[in-house]
Amino acid sequence: MHTRDAMDIGAPRTATTGMGLSRREFLAAGGLGAAWALLSGPWLAAIGAAAREAATDGAAFTNLTQAQGRALAAVLDRVIPPVDGLPGATAAGAVHFADLALEGPAAGLRDVLLAGLDKLDVSARTGYPGSTGFADLPAAAQDMLLRAVDKSPFFHTASMLAICGTFSAPQYGGNRDGVGWKLAQIEQRMRWQPPFGWYDAQWTHGHREAAP
Amino acid sequence: MKMRTYSTHQAVDFVIVGSGPSGSVLAKELSTAGFDVVVLEQGPWRHPSDFRHDEYGNWMLMDMCGGLKDSPQSLRHDPHETAKLSMTPPPVIYVHGVGGSSVHFTANYWRFHPVDFKEHTRWGDIPGADFADWPISYEEMEPYYTKVDWEVGVSGAPGPFDPPRSKPYPMPPLPIKSSGVLLEKGARAMGWHPQPAPMAIASRPYDGRPACQHCGYCENYGCEYSAKSSALVTMIPKAVASGRCEVRTGAVAHRVEIDARGRATGVVYWDGQGTEQRQRARAVILSANGAETTRLLLLSGNSRFPHGLANSSGMVGTHLMPNGNASVYGLFEHPLNEYKSVQVTRLVHDFYDADARRGFYGGGGFDGRMTFGPMMFALVAMPTDADTPHWGEGFTRALHDYPTHSMEVECHSTSLPVRSNSISLDPTLKDKWGRPALRTTFRFHPDDVKTMNFLADRAEEVLHAAGAKKVWRLPVSDTDAVFVHLLGTCRMGDDPATSVVDRDHRTHDVRNLFLCDGSSFVTSGRGQPTMTIQALAFRAADRIGQAARQGAI
Numbered sequence: 001m002h003t004r005d006a007m008d009i010g011a012p013r014t015a016t017t018g019m020g021l022s023r024r025e026f027l028a029a030g031g032l033g034a035a036w037a038l039l040s041g042p043w044l045a046a047i048g049a050a051a052r053e054a055a056t057d058g059a060a061f062t063n064l065t066q067a068q069g070r071a072l073a074a075v076l077d078r079v080i081p082p083v084d085g086l087p088g089a090t091a092a093g094a095v096h097f098a099d100l101a102l103e104g105p106a107a108g109l110r111d112v113l114l115a116g117l118d119k120l121d122v123s124a125r126t127g128y129p130g131s132t133g134f135a136d137l138p139a140a141a142q143d144m145l146l147r148a149v150d151k152s153p154f155f156h157t158a159s160m161l162a163i164c165g166t167f168s169a170p171q172y173g174g175n176r177d178g179v180g181w182k183l184a185q186i187e188q189r190m191r192w193q194p195p196f197g198w199y200d201a202q203w204t205h206g207h208r209e210a211a212p
Numbered sequence: 213m214k215m216r217t218y219s220t221h222q223a224v225d226f227v228i229v230g231s232g233p234s235g236s237v238l239a240k241e242l243s244t245a246g247f248d249v250v251v252l253e254q255g256p257w258r259h260p261s262d263f264r265h266d267e268y269g270n271w272m273l274m275d276m277c278g279g280l281k282d283s284p285q286s287l288r289h290d291p292h293e294t295a296k297l298s299m300t301p302p303p304v305i306y307v308h309g310v311g312g313s314s315v316h317f318t319a320n321y322w323r324f325h326p327v328d329f330k331e332h333t334r335w336g337d338i339p340g341a342d343f344a345d346w347p348i349s350y351e352e353m354e355p356y357y358t359k360v361d362w363e364v365g366v367s368g369a370p371g372p373f374d375p376p377r378s379k380p381y382p383m384p385p386l387p388i389k390s391s392g393v394l395l396e397k398g399a400r401a402m403g404w405h406p407q408p409a410p411m412a413i414a415s416r417p418y419d420g421r422p423a424c425q426h427c428g429y430c431e432n433y434g435c436e437y438s439a440k441s442s443a444l445v446t447m448i449p450k451a452v453a454s455g456r457c458e459v460r461t462g463a464v465a466h467r468v469e470i471d472a473r474g475r476a477t478g479v480v481y482w483d484g485q486g487t488e489q490r491q492r493a494r495a496v497i498l499s500a501n502g503a504e505t506t507r508l509l510l511l512s513g514n515s516r517f518p519h520g521l522a523n524s525s526g527m528v529g530t531h532l533m534p535n536g537n538a539s540v541y542g543l544f545e546h547p548l549n550e551y552k553s554v555q556v557t558r559l560v561h562d563f564y565d566a567d568a569r570r571g572f573y574g575g576g577g578f579d580g581r582m583t584f585g586p587m588m589f590a591l592v593a594m595p596t597d598a599d600t601p602h603w604g605e606g607f608t609r610a611l612h613d614y615p616t617h618s619m620e621v622e623c624h625s626t627s628l629p630v631r632s633n634s635i636s637l638d639p640t641l642k643d644k645w646g647r648p649a650l651r652t653t654f655r656f657h658p659d660d661v662k663t664m665n666f667l668a669d670r671a672e673e674v675l676h677a678a679g680a681k682k683v684w685r686l687p688v689s690d691t692d693a694v695f696v697h698l699l700g701t702c703r704m705g706d707d708p709a710t711s712v713v714d715r716d717h718r719t720h721d722v723r724n725l726f727l728c729d730g731s732s733f734v735t736s737g738r739g740q741p742t743m744t745i746q747a748l749a750f751r752a753a754d755r756i757g758q759a760a761r762q763g764a765i
Contacts, residue, residue, distance in 0.1 A: 083605040086612050105273060143604065150603065159603060160591065166611075167587035168268035183608070184586035184615045186551050188265065190436070191425035196553055197390030197616075198546035 061095075063102040063110075067133070069095055071117045072158070074135040078142050079162035087179040094165025097174030101161065109157045116154025120145055217458050220491050224248040225760065227479050227493035229465045229508065232312020233742050234729045234749035235499030236443035240450045241753030243457035247760065250491050251451070252463040252481055254278075255308030258315065258444070263434030267585040270432045274301065276316055278308035282644035286651045289691045291632045295651045297641060303652040304503045304635075304695045310459060311444030312501070313696065314742060318431040318555045319412040319440055320624075321366045322577070322740040323357045323747075325375045326350035327565060331735055335566060338573050341628035341657055342531060346734045347706050347715040348751075350375055356747040356754075364746060365441040367415035371407025373561040383415045385557065386424060390548035391619040392557035395580030398678030402670075404562040409579055412441040412742070413554050421445060426553035431583055463489070466647055468496055468512040468521055468725065476725045482645060495724040495765050497717075497756070499749070502532065502698030502731040503650055506635040509702070509727075511647060522702075522719035522727070527712050531700040532633045532654060533736035534693045536576065536625035536664040539583070540671035541593055542680030547616045550582030556622075563670060564738060566626075574663025576625030576738040578671050583622065586615040593620070595684040621675060623667035624739025627693075628657040635701050656690040664688040697741050702731035716755040717748070724765050728752045 061069040073095040082088035089095075102110050120134040123145050131137055134145065149155050165174030166183065175181065181188055195201035218224050225247035228235045235251060243249045255278065269275045285302040286295035307313045327334060329346040337343060358379045360366065367383040385408035388396075392409075399406040413430065416423045424439040438445040451457040462484030469477045469490065478492040498505040506529040510520040520528050559579035566575045584593055590611060596602050600610040633655065637648035656664075668685050675683045705711025708720035717728045728749050730741055737744060759765050 079603040080608050080611065081605055083608045086608055088608055146603070155603075162603075163587060163590045164268060164272065167585070167590065168272075169264075169266050171266075172268055180586070183611055185547070185612065186586055186615065190427055192428065192552045193426065194387040194389075194553070196426070197549040199390035199393040199544070199548060200388050203388060203393040203396075 059096065061099045064099050068114060068117055069099060070135040071121060071133060072098060072113070072161075074142060075117070075120070075146065075158045076162040076165065078139065078146055079159050080166055081139070087183050089162045089166050091176070092166040092174050092180045092183075093176035094162050094174045097165030097168060097172055098161040100173040101164070106161070112153050113157050113161075116149070116152065116158070119154075120149075123148075213453060215452050215458055216455050218248065218250050220489050223478070223492040223494055224250050225493065226250075226495050226497055227252065227491045228497045228499055229479060230312060230498070230500040230504070230729065231310045231443065231448060231459055232307075232499065232501065232729070233314045233443055233745050234752075235497070236311065236314075236447035236451065237746050237749035238497055238499060238728060238753050238756075239457050239459070240447040240454070241750060242757055243451050243454040245753075245757050247456065247757070249451070249457040250493070251457065251459045252465050252479060252491065253310050253459060253461050254464045255310065255461065257310045257459070257461045258434060260434065260436050260438050260445070263436050265427070265429050265433070267587045270316070271584075271588050274305070276307045276309060276434070277305055284641055284643060284649050286638045286641050286649055288651070288653050289655045291634075291653055295638060295653070303654070304650055304698065306501055306503070306696070306698070310448055310461060311442045314442040315434050315444050316432050317442070317742060320556060320579070320740040321360070321368070321410045321412045321743040322738065323375055323377075323410075324350065324353070324737050324744050325373070325564060328735060328737050329353070331566070335573055338628060338657075338659065341630055342710075343629065344703075344705065344710070344734050347704060353744075353747050353751065354378055356750040357743065359750045360743055360746045363750075364412055364446050365414055365418045365421070366410055366412050366743075368410030369408045371561060372405045373407075373564055381410070383418055385409070386411055386413060386415045386554050387426075388557045389550065389553055389580075391550055391580035391582065394542075394544065394548070394619060394678040395558045395560065395621065395674065398674035398676070399560050399562075401677040402673055404560050404674075406558050406560050409556040409559045410743075411554055411556065414439045414441065419446075424554060428552045431555045460491075464645060465500070465508060466511060466645065468498070468508060470512070470514060470516065470521065470722065474516055474722060476722055495726065495756070495760070497726045497728060499727075499729045501729050502701040502733075503635045503652075503695070505727055505729055505731045506701045507637065507647070507650055510637050517721070522712055522721045522725060524721050525709055525712060527703060527710065529635045529701050530631050530633070531629035531703055532635055532652070532695075532698070533627040533629055533700040533733065534654070534695045535627050535697045535699070535736050535739040535741070536574070536623070536656065536660050536667075536688075537694060537739070538623040538625075538664040538668040538671065538685065538688050539593070540621045540623070540668050540675060540683065540685040541595070541618055542621070542675035542678065543614060543618050543682040544678075544680055545617070548582070548619055549616050550619055551585060551616070555581040555583065560674070563667060570662075570666060572659040572662040573628070574626045574659050574666070576623055576663060576667050578621050578623040578667055578674075580619055581622055582618065582620050586611065589615050589618075593618075593686070595682070599682075619675075621671035623664065623671055625660070625663045625667055626738060627660045627736045629700050629703070629735060630655075630657050635698075652695060654691070654693055654695075656693060658690070661688060661690050697730065697736075697739065699730040699733040699736055699741055702727045703734050704732045705734065716759070717752040718756075718759075726752065726756055
């Protein structure tokens with residue numbers, strides 16, 4: 001079941017937006033939510049400590065080898081690269097989210113992910129003689145290799161991990177120091193007061209709301 | 213306060229399956245009227261302190277919606293197909309726990325209009341659908357809608373298309389957001405009539421609960437402040453305070469028991485330890501939602517009821533209606549910051565009624581909002597074009613700009629009652645308890661798809677008129693439904709041959725068995741069914757209580 005769901009990722013979708021996941025697949029859980037959604041409560045409880053440890057640079061991986069971790073981090077960093085001073089997936093520590101998710105909700109995606117990383121390393125060594133693997137290539141070369149696979153189940157899986165690892169709450173291992181929320185210009189607070197945005201601020205100035 | 217408890221051997225007046233929007237109202241009304249009530253709830257009793265601002269947990273892991281591994285489901289689009297396991301996500305989505313899906317709902321509380329109850333009379337037969345009138349009218353329902361407004365707690369202000377109301381809203385509308393301002397602006401430019409959205413969220417302190425703090429986590433989240441008027445913080449505490457209601461959690465109902473005379477004697481369930489228990493009762497009420505009420509009836513058949521309990525008509529599980537939906541997005545120059553405050557503050561009902569000139573049946577409304585936080589927005593709603601590639605530097609820039617500068621116009625519409633659209637028992641797939649899994653069979657009626665596209669076209673117009681820099685939409689299709697509105701599967705009617713319950717929610721076949729939840733709907737309305745589900749429950753409680761007092765159950 002895990003494998004089937006993981007392989008479904010690359011199937012044609014009715015939607016043309018976002019990652020190409022249809023509305024039904026998403027309003028609920030997300031296409032990859034597939035294997036994802038087969039979560040286990042104990043996993044959620046167990047990741048807390050691991051996530052805190054992962055929040056430091058150079059932390060070891062739990063489910064990936066060091067080489068796999070470096071390769072995946074490089075891929076995630078090209079999905080959401082730093083640009084114009086904005087943080088990317090690496091600054092968010094998204095790879096640590098991915099590492100932890102592989103023993104929980106993303107367990108069913110493990111094979112697709114690792115096979116894809118292996119292939120990228122092979123392509124890197126073949127296409128760039130002398131290179132040691134994908135992680136060591138310059139960004140432009142990495143992008144070239146990724147463009148060749150960016151419709152594949154592997155790439156969808158990696159994109160999903162990059163996005164979830166950047167924006168999920170830090171307790172899941174990524175979004176270190178809330179940099180994902182900073183990237184999206186979202187501030188986490190327990191309460192707000194109107195006006196909330198530019199347009200309602202203008203409205204409040206120009207109109208009198210009905211007396212409460 | 214300490215909750216009253218009952219022995220399973222002692223026959224209570226009513227056992228109610230489900231503590232959601234309808235079960236909680238029935239429990240509160242019947243217990244405060246002096247009846248002894250036990251509510252069986254399969255999920256846990258969560259508290260406001262259990263809720264989190266956690267987009268990943270609530271949307272991706274769906275951690276309030278039951279164990280998907282424990283409760284697998286199957287899906288197919290045509291009745292001749294073999295349904296396939298569908299975990300991506302499961303077709304039917306509802307909260308397992310006290311308060312049911314009202315815990316995570318968006319809290320849009322539209323009343324039905326008079327026409328919603330009598331559309332067959334107005335439009336006649338529609339090929340491919342079993343269109344019918346409700347046996348009750350808006351006039352009969354009005355006092356109960358008002359009861360929901362005041363007892364559950366709804367904020368709002370009357371709009372130009374609203375049905376008559378006997379009493380004003382108890383609370384003023386919530387403060388307008390940028391999506392509301394832009395919807396107002398665009399709709400007025402189009403010559404339409406935007407109005408404040410009625411929301412079951414406290415805009416000021418109400419009935420011992422605080423006012424909304426505008427934290428921004430409503431849709432798909434539990435409210436940490438109890439400002440959202442969910443059953444968990446409104447009806448359930450009042451039922452418990454009556455001293456005549458026990459809400460028993462971790463109780464998975466799997467059979468309604470019937471005696472030799474064909475009367476219900478109670479409900480059989482597994483308790484938290486997995487031990488089979490039997491709650492005896494003088495009458496049984498199922499309020500488990502349109503999917504689970506159906507499954508429970510189909511699992512309760514015996515030699516007297518070979519096709520499932522209360523199913524002599526063959527109608528149990530049929531005519532599933534999820535409502536139509538369409539999502540259209542607009543990007544604007546300045547920040548809207550839709551991540552703050554409640555989802556919806558303005559809506560447009562100019563297209564509520566069907567109109568023969570459109571060439572198809574259907575109608576609905578749309579509202580201004582942003583459903584998603586940045587993670588779900590990136591996964592679902594981000595457009596893919598030259599400005600927003602799905603990865604790379606352009607993607608990072610879009611992740612920076614789009615979430616705070618976009619809004620969504622969400623369209624909500626009719627879905628026709630089609631007999632083959634159904635909830636049934638999967639012939640092979642089993643859940644953790646060994647019960648046949650829920651099987652959903654569904655394809656929208658062609659008119660439903662036309663209605664969704666019609667409304668999405670209007671939504672694009674309104675976003676352009678509001679000054680959007682860019683407008684895009686999610687495509688709709690006849691198979692792309694989300695089953696969170698679980699309507700119509702045990703429809704109400706006067707004729708036992710074509711309906712499951714009568715106008716008082718009593719099953720035609722079993723005198724002391726009542727069904728009251730979305731399953732009773734005859735037609736779908738225009739989305740936002742919870743207001744009507746609760747108004748039906750208040751009305752049902754009156755009728756059932758009266759019958760019980762007269763010895764007529």
